[in-house]
Amino acid sequence: MNYTTIQEIDSLQEWVNEAIAIKKNPLQNKALGENKTLGMLFFNPSLRTRLSTQKAALNLGMNVMVMNFTNEGWTLEFEDGSIMDQGASEHIKEAAQVVSQYCDIIAIRAFAELKDKEKDNAETVLSGFLKYATVPIVNMESATGHPLQALADAITMEEHKTVHRPKVVLSWAPHPKALPQAVANSFVQMMQLQDADFVITHPEGYELNPEITKDSKIEYDQNKAFENADFIYTKNWSSYKEYGKVTNTDPNWTVTAEKMQLTNTAKFMHCLPVRRNVIVADEVIDNANSIVIEQANNRTYAAQLVLQKILEEIRS
Amino acid sequence: MNYTTIQEIDSLQEWVNEAIAIKKNPLQNKALGENKTLGMLFFNPSLRTRLSTQKAALNLGMNVMVMNFTNEGWTLEFEDGSIMDQGASEHIKEAAQVVSQYCDIIAIRAFAELKDKEKDNAETVLSGFLKYATVPIVNMESATGHPLQALADAITMEEHKTVHRPKVVLSWAPHPKALPQAVANSFVQMMQLQDADFVITHPEGYELNPEITKDSKIEYDQNKAFENADFIYTKNWSSYKEYGKVTNTDPNWTVTAEKMQLTNTAKFMHCLPVRRNVIVADEVIDNANSIVIEQANNRTYAAQLVLQKILEEIRS
Amino acid sequence: MNYTTIQEIDSLQEWVNEAIAIKKNPLQNKALGENKTLGMLFFNPSLRTRLSTQKAALNLGMNVMVMNFTNEGWTLEFEDGSIMDQGASEHIKEAAQVVSQYCDIIAIRAFAELKDKEKDNAETVLSGFLKYATVPIVNMESATGHPLQALADAITMEEHKTVHRPKVVLSWAPHPKALPQAVANSFVQMMQLQDADFVITHPEGYELNPEITKDSKIEYDQNKAFENADFIYTKNWSSYKEYGKVTNTDPNWTVTAEKMQLTNTAKFMHCLPVRRNVIVADEVIDNANSIVIEQANNRTYAAQLVLQKILEEIRS
Numbered sequence: 001m002n003y004t005t006i007q008e009i010d011s012l013q014e015w016v017n018e019a020i021a022i023k024k025n026p027l028q029n030k031a032l033g034e035n036k037t038l039g040m041l042f043f044n045p046s047l048r049t050r051l052s053t054q055k056a057a058l059n060l061g062m063n064v065m066v067m068n069f070t071n072e073g074w075t076l077e078f079e080d081g082s083i084m085d086q087g088a089s090e091h092i093k094e095a096a097q098v099v100s101q102y103c104d105i106i107a108i109r110a111f112a113e114l115k116d117k118e119k120d121n122a123e124t125v126l127s128g129f130l131k132y133a134t135v136p137i138v139n140m141e142s143a144t145g146h147p148l149q150a151l152a153d154a155i156t157m158e159e160h161k162t163v164h165r166p167k168v169v170l171s172w173a174p175h176p177k178a179l180p181q182a183v184a185n186s187f188v189q190m191m192q193l194q195d196a197d198f199v200i201t202h203p204e205g206y207e208l209n210p211e212i213t214k215d216s217k218i219e220y221d222q223n224k225a226f227e228n229a230d231f232i233y234t235k236n237w238s239s240y241k242e243y244g245k246v247t248n249t250d251p252n253w254t255v256t257a258e259k260m261q262l263t264n265t266a267k268f269m270h271c272l273p274v275r276r277n278v279i280v281a282d283e284v285i286d287n288a289n290s291i292v293i294e295q296a297n298n299r300t301y302a303a304q305l306v307l308q309k310i311l312e313e314i315r316s
Numbered sequence: 317m318n319y320t321t322i323q324e325i326d327s328l329q330e331w332v333n334e335a336i337a338i339k340k341n342p343l344q345n346k347a348l349g350e351n352k353t354l355g356m357l358f359f360n361p362s363l364r365t366r367l368s369t370q371k372a373a374l375n376l377g378m379n380v381m382v383m384n385f386t387n388e389g390w391t392l393e394f395e396d397g398s399i400m401d402q403g404a405s406e407h408i409k410e411a412a413q414v415v416s417q418y419c420d421i422i423a424i425r426a427f428a429e430l431k432d433k434e435k436d437n438a439e440t441v442l443s444g445f446l447k448y449a450t451v452p453i454v455n456m457e458s459a460t461g462h463p464l465q466a467l468a469d470a471i472t473m474e475e476h477k478t479v480h481r482p483k484v485v486l487s488w489a490p491h492p493k494a495l496p497q498a499v500a501n502s503f504v505q506m507m508q509l510q511d512a513d514f515v516i517t518h519p520e521g522y523e524l525n526p527e528i529t530k531d532s533k534i535e536y537d538q539n540k541a542f543e544n545a546d547f548i549y550t551k552n553w554s555s556y557k558e559y560g561k562v563t564n565t566d567p568n569w570t571v572t573a574e575k576m577q578l579t580n581t582a583k584f585m586h587c588l589p590v591r592r593n594v595i596v597a598d599e600v601i602d603n604a605n606s607i608v609i610e611q612a613n614n615r616t617y618a619a620q621l622v623l624q625k626i627l628e629e630i631r632s
Numbered sequence: 633m634n635y636t637t638i639q640e641i642d643s644l645q646e647w648v649n650e651a652i653a654i655k656k657n658p659l660q661n662k663a664l665g666e667n668k669t670l671g672m673l674f675f676n677p678s679l680r681t682r683l684s685t686q687k688a689a690l691n692l693g694m695n696v697m698v699m700n701f702t703n704e705g706w707t708l709e710f711e712d713g714s715i716m717d718q719g720a721s722e723h724i725k726e727a728a729q730v731v732s733q734y735c736d737i738i739a740i741r742a743f744a745e746l747k748d749k750e751k752d753n754a755e756t757v758l759s760g761f762l763k764y765a766t767v768p769i770v771n772m773e774s775a776t777g778h779p780l781q782a783l784a785d786a787i788t789m790e791e792h793k794t795v796h797r798p799k800v801v802l803s804w805a806p807h808p809k810a811l812p813q814a815v816a817n818s819f820v821q822m823m824q825l826q827d828a829d830f831v832i833t834h835p836e837g838y839e840l841n842p843e844i845t846k847d848s849k850i851e852y853d854q855n856k857a858f859e860n861a862d863f864i865y866t867k868n869w870s871s872y873k874e875y876g877k878v879t880n881t882d883p884n885w886t887v888t889a890e891k892m893q894l895t896n897t898a899k900f901m902h903c904l905p906v907r908r909n910v911i912v913a914d915e916v917i918d919n920a921n922s923i924v925i926e927q928a929n930n931r932t933y934a935a936q937l938v939l940q941k942i943l944e945e946i947r948s
Contacts, residue, residue: 027351035659037687047389047411051381051418055353058379063690065683068388072700073679074905083909085808090905094924095679098904101929102683176401272414273390273406277399292410297417343667363705363727367697367734371669374695384704492717588730589706589722593715608726613733 001313003306004126004139006147006186012193015151016158019298019305023155026059026304032311033062039103040066040140043110043125048272048299049140049148053107056304060311065103078124092125096132105136105310112143112180114244120144120180121209136310138303141182144209149271150186151302154194156295157231160267165195166230167264171222172202173279174249175236183271184237185212192216201225203248209240222253226262233269234280255280257287267291317629319622320442320455322463322502328509331467332474335614335621339471342375342620348627349378355419356382356456359426359441364588364615365456365464369423372620376627381419394440408444416450421626428459428496430560436460436496437525452626454619457498460525465587466502467618470510472611473547476583481511482546483580487538488518489595490565491552499587500553501528508532517541519564525556538569542578549585550595571596573603583607633945635938636758636771638779638818644825647783648790651930651937655787658691658936664943665694671735672698672772675742675757680904680931681772681780685739688936692943697735710756724757728764737768737942744775744812746876752776752812753841768942770935773814776841781903782818783934786826788927789863792899797827798862799896803854804834805911806881807868815903816869817844824848833857835880841872854885858894865901866911887912889919899923 002008009015022028038057042050050066057064067073076095077088084091099106110125120143129137139147157168170187185208191198192214200208201219219225226232234255239245254277260266268280268290276282285292318324325331338344354373358366366382373380383389392411393404400407415422426441436459445453455463473484486503501524507514508530516529517538523529535541542548550571555561570593576582584596584606592598601608634640641647654660670689674682682698689696699705708727709720716723731738742757752775761769771779789800802819817840823830824846832840833851851857858864866887871877886909892898900912900922908914917924 030351035662037690039683042388045387045389047383047406048414050383050388051355051415054381055418058353065686067679067682071387071677071703072674072682073677077908081909081914084907085910089907090679091908093908094904094906094928097925098680098928099683101925102687102932272410274410275400275405276393276407276409277397278401282397293413293417296410296414300418346667358704361703361705363699363722364730366699366704367671367731370697371734374669387703588726590726591716591721592709592723592725593713594717598713609729609733612726612730616734 001310002130002137003147003310004130004137004142005145006150006189009193012154012190015305016154019151019155019301020158022304022308023301029308030059030061032308032315033057033060036104036311036314037063037065037102038105038107038307039099040064040107041099042068043070046109046140048296049109052299053140053303055300056307059304060307062307078128092128093132096129097134100134103135104314105138105307106133107138107140109140110142112182114178114180114238117243138306143180144182145186146182147186148299148302148306149183150190151306152295152298153187153233153269154190155298155302156269156291160291161230163230165197167197167199167228168231168233169225169229170200170233170235171225171255172206172253173234173236173255174251174253175275175278176249178238178244178246179236181208181237181240184208184235187233188213188216199225203250203253205241205247206237206239207241208237223259223262226259229263229266231269232260232263232266235271236279254278255284257281257283260284265289269295272296317626318446318453319463319626320446320453320458321461322466322505325509328470328506331621332470335467335471335617336474338620338624339617345624346375346377348624348631349373349376352420352627352630353379353381353418354421354423354623355415356380356423357415358384359386362425362456364612365425368615369456369619371616372623375620376623378623394444409448412445412448413450419451420630421452421454421623422449423454423456425456426458428498430494430496430554433559454622459496460498461502462498463502464615464618464622465499466506467622468611468614469503469549469585470506471614471618472585472607476607477546479546481513483513483515483544484547484549485541485545486516486549486551487541487571488522488569489550489552489571490567490569491591491594492565494554494560494562495552497524497553497556500524500551503549504529504532515541519566519569521557521563522553522555523557524553539575539578542575545579545582547585548576548579548582551587552595570594571600573597573599576600581605585611588612633942634762634769635779635942636762636769636774637777638782638821641825644786644822647937648786651783651787651933652790654936654940655933661940662691662693664940664947665689665692668736668943668946669695669697669734670737670739670939671731672696672739673731674700675702678741678772680928681741684931685772685935687932688939691936692939694939710760724760725764728761729766732766735767736946737770737939738765739770739772741772742774744814746810746812746870749875770938775812776814777818778814779818780931780934780938781815782822783938784927784930785819785865785901786822787930787934788901788923792923793862795862797829799829799831799860800863800865801857801861802832802865802867803857803887804838804885805866805868805887806883806885807907807910808881810870810876810878811868813840813869813872816840816867819865820845820848831857835882835885837873837879838869838871839873840869855891855894858891861895861898863901864892864895864898867903868911886910887916889913889915892916897921901927904928
């Protein structure tokens, strides 16, 4: 079993319930990971993912080996058949097979480079590990998805929802730098597994990959989208059409208290890190309805559930 | 309980005695830290602190997660209310709250930048964590203090003192680069908790923050200061008046064998790393009266005592 | 006991047999390393060594502390008597003694700089630790040797040899950048402890240090060397004569299927990372006779044997 996209979840409701049970007693399966090793490979920076995934592994009694490919290892080649006389010292084919021999599970973070849509959509790094590794792979944010985040988001919404079928809004917000679409993509895919009134709102031109959004509702009027919302999930992403470009930094899209008043006292969510007073006003994120900190806490239990399921499969 | 300044020690003599007892049997409390996690966050390089604090946590049975904010995480914003459209990706308010959910104790290293006295005195990073973290904080050297070092220094002096009230000299020494005042500050504050004949010697213009030195004796004549000393503690710091500047590199301040002959066969101490033949002559640091290596060893037991006290409070 | 060169092996055959026994039951000695700490110090990048040595230590129940001197610590000075007013902040004399107090075994990676033959041959970093450390030292690739790799190579050949006295060829291959001779050196020294028909082949001018190759057979005609070989061990190294220079990048030295046909269906070996289609053609490394992945796997058991022997000595 791998965990590379949100679509690998067979029953989201069951997974969420199991994660909430783990959260109540996080050390209950500490024997499960004994003498098992999680290798965490980072091609990009990480705070929450780095620490929460380690914590999850420790709660399961696993050993953890962390490695930053940015400065600790070799530059990898991902193309088959290439003549490796340039910068890359090692092919993914060897790297993935070799690391599989030292680790029982490999977790990987490799962001979109936002330069080449096809290359990012091909998930060069993650796909390379999936193809050549001989142990289960966990996605700690890849070019197009962040399924550990989306699972944590689902747990958090389950804990905070007050109606059976909440209105959930994914709202784009401005940001000075080009950011990947990964978090938004996985959130959309996760919402498609939920019974909810789900709306995506963003400026025209900021449509996500239509193969991911499918028939999810898009509303270009942010105010209209916010009306009666139970959850506002904010996130910036760079343009998918004009791939990787920042074509809009309109501060009118910042989530403010005024906008939140349009909602049904909605809970405010964000995956973090968040740029205050650019993505969201202080008054919103510091409000009692902001659940971003608990959302980050649930990263541990999302990761722990995934690792636990993989360990159970390994042990069986 | 936090451990951010030497002034948080209620009874230095008791702490020193407890640390010496831990040193004799470092694994005696290995159950205390079981399933507890120390997060070590580095904003600057570290060798002794990195390894000795980890070792202390391992002796207590803790899990350790190490993270370098220099290259592994996000750039943090510390100012309240700022519009985060520049370099910083994450506010300390979120970072500190989030990390607190993954760790039972957070240890932080964040040096003075030596550019802005007010900012350094405000202890931007450490204060940010203290303000927003929800778990105990340990200072692994901040802008203005290094209390784990000073505690290790106290342990080392206790082990080596031959008279009840030794003469202890903190001597400035030259250095090519601008260094923080943190070690010197904490040493001074620690000495103020001791019964000793304590003298600080440095060139005029190198006075430490008077709010820290208070009525500690200052002697501008290094030779006079060394007379009959039992301990010579050497350390460079950059100017506090002309903040962060190196205004003096006079090699006459280097600690030499000749100068040590003025002392009462004094023990030589330095926190390390030390620049040989700039701060201190080889003949002094290589002499049998040099106790710098044992001083570094005591870093483990200083850290272990602090972590143990915090764990005992958490467990109670 | 240190493990710094392959020549520290008293009986290669016994060591290989012991490592193969460990491979069959890697957790059998998990109590041996309890409360013992391995410090892994990296002055250069590492993937296999970093992860396999950690894994070996974990299999033995040890604690592991990993530190990158490249960016996490201080720049070290190695020369005795130097006036340290330049870039280096800490002398090896202090660093080695200090780290010895936090670790029970120190493992070090410090490549050749390939600028100054004498300095590299003096093994500045490794020798510095050997001279001043007070705990056993393990070489994780130094300027002139990589004995953990060579031990893994011996294990791998033992597992795959089909005749008592195989023909083993160490073949130079082209590479765009200047690489150290360390792997080749240790392989040669290891082969000198074996009963085998051992041949080194490389272009003229690429002779390794004659003090290492001694009377090992050198054949400048690669094709002739490959005839009837049972093992082809390929590796690039830069010139030893024109020290550290790349004087030849002749693609005719790349190991191809055509060349492998000259052999006795030889097994193909390489220490990795390997540049595909520069050092070796895809068709060779992807062939069933390529044992590079298993060779990398044996790094764990080579390291585990070495750590186990040291721990047994510490415990006794």
